[in-house]
Amino acid sequence: MRDKKQKFIDLAEKRVSRVIKDIRLVGNLSNRSNYVFKDEQVKKIFAAIETEMRAARKRFESAGSSDDAVFKL
16 A cells, blocks of 8 residues: 555646646636637636635645644633
8 A cells, every 4th residue: 555645746737737738727717719708707706816826825835733822811
């Protein structure tokens, strides 16, 4: 069975490659000779993508951090 480090590498390479491909496909929607869209629709698309990217990054940044949350009144 693969160790955790190699499993992470294998899955990360596959998933990131798939994300890159899908982002390029979203970019293909910019061709105005094939599609009609409004600027507001484009803003919504990229806001959703950026929101998910921030959430994913936050999960990595908080991974391994201790649960010693500090609360003060």
